[in-house]
Amino acid sequence: MVDQMQELQDQITKLLESALNQIQAAESTQILQQIRVDYTGKKGQLTQVSKAMKNLSNEEKPQLGQMINYFHREFNQVMASKEEALKAKELQAQLASERIDITLPGRRNFQGSRHIITQTREELENLFLGMGYQIVEGPEVELDSYNFEKMNLPKNHPARDMQDTFYISSEVLMRTHTSPVQARTMEKHDFEKDGPLKMVSPGKVFRRDNDDATHSHQFHQMEGLVVAEKITLADLKGTLTQFAKAFFGQEREIRLRPSFFSFTEPSVEVDVSCFKCGGKGCNICKDTGWIEVLGAGMVHPNVLAMSGIDPEKYSGFAFGVGIDRVAMLKYSIDDIRHFYQNDLRFLSQFKGGQNRC
Numbered sequence: 395m396v397d398q399m400q401e402l403q404d405q406i407t408k409l410l411e412s413a414l415n416q417i418q419a420a421e422s423t424q425i426l427q428q429i430r431v432d433y434t435g436k437k438g439q440l441t442q443v444s445k446a447m448k449n450l451s452n453e454e455k456p457q458l459g460q461m462i463n464y465f466h467r468e469f470n471q472v473m474a475s476k477e478e479a480l481k482a483k484e485l486q487a488q489l490a491s492e493r494i495d496i497t498l499p500g501r502r503n504f505q506g507s508r509h510i511i512t513q514t515r516e517e518l519e520n521l522f523l524g525m526g527y528q529i530v531e532g533p534e535v536e537l538d539s540y541n542f543e544k545m546n547l548p549k550n551h552p553a554r555d556m557q558d559t560f561y562i563s564s565e566v567l568m569r570t571h572t573s574p575v576q577a578r579t580m581e582k583h584d585f586e587k588d589g590p591l592k593m594v595s596p597g598k599v600f601r602r603d604n605d606d607a608t609h610s611h612q613f614h615q616m617e618g619l620v621v622a623e624k625i626t627l628a629d630l631k632g633t634l635t636q637f638a639k640a641f642f643g644q645e646r647e648i649r650l651r652p653s654f655f656s657f658t659e660p661s662v663e664v665d666v667s668c669f670k671c672g673g674k675g676c677n678i679c680k681d682t683g684w685i686e687v688l689g690a691g692m693v694h695p696n697v698l699a700m701s702g703i704d705p706e707k708y709s710g711f712a713f714g715v716g717i718d719r720v721a722m723l724k725y726s727i728d729d730i731r732h733f734y735q736n737d738l739r740f741l742s743q744f745k746g747g748q749n750r751c
């Protein structure tokens with residue numbers, strides 16, 4: 395019996411010695427974990443030895459117990475200090491491997507911006523929103539009746555020639571101007587409920603033009619319409635003077651020249667005093683001091699009547715601005731085709747404007 399006890403003691407001493415050696419030699423906390431399992435786990439070597447306990451006498455059992463406790467104390471102590479050292483080492487290695495090299499140049503994101511036509515349209519919209527107008531949209535594929543007839547241009551009227559367009563069928567076409575939105579808006583308007591009508595309507599329009607520096611088969615307009623009681627040409631002039639000053643500069647003046655549009659009477663062509671030379675004469679205004687910017691007039695009584703508005707009671711003014719045209723003037727763009735060619739060298743010049751997105 396004494397011999398068996400001795401043997402067990404020797405075994406435990408050896409186990410401890412080899413465990414401590416292995417712990418000291420371990421290179422990672424993972425290996426330490428494995429050593430713990432190998433010695434003190436359910437099937438570990440110390441656990442195996444302790445099973446002999448049941449064969450010992452009652453006097454011997456505590457002796458073996460003490461040996462086992464001794465093993466655990468030593469084992470855990472050495473294990474703990476080694477674990478701490480290895481953990482610190484592993485943390486250092488992890489930090490080093492995850493370090494971000496902030497000296498590398500970053501990857502630049504290409505940032506786009508709003509098209510200059512969009513910027514100009516928004517500038518115009520904001521200007522008229524500020525004067526209490528609503529913004530209305532109309533269809534680009536339009537009925538002949540709205541595009542022409544309700545604009546006082548009956549079938550076979552010679553003025554239709556100026557606006558030849560793309561026909562979908564004999565009664566459906568690509569709208570040649572934004573003016574049909576006038577009729578669409580007036581038809582729905584209820585003066586009792588809605589009060590005076592004040593609207594602008596920007597959008598694309600189409601003509602069968604041969605494209606050149608100033609013509610494009612597709613371009614943009616913004617229609618304006620005000621209808622209420624006692625609207626006069628003075629209201630038109632005051633409004634468009636505000637527009638000219640806000641858009642082209644506070645020193646600008648406007649002048650009205652007689653013109654013809656079937657949907658207005660009288661009709662006017664609106665010129666703005668030249669923003670380059672201030673009126674003295676230069677290449678932009680072709681030495682006249684004035685630049686033509688839009689068409690306008692007092693809404694024709696026929697147009698009011700066709701849209702269900704009593705021309706005896708109500709009167710109104712209308713105007714049509716070429717968005718491409720005023721953008722070309724404002725930013726000295728010499729060819730309308732630049733707007734539609736998607737050349738970034740052109741488009742990116744308008745990134746930093748006041749209407750920047």
Ligand code: DAH
Pocket residue numbers: 570571572573617618655658688689690691712713714715
């Ligand atoms: N619709 C005309 C065009 O495209 C422009 C225009 C002129 C609109 C006078 C108007 C206006 O509202 O009163 O040529």
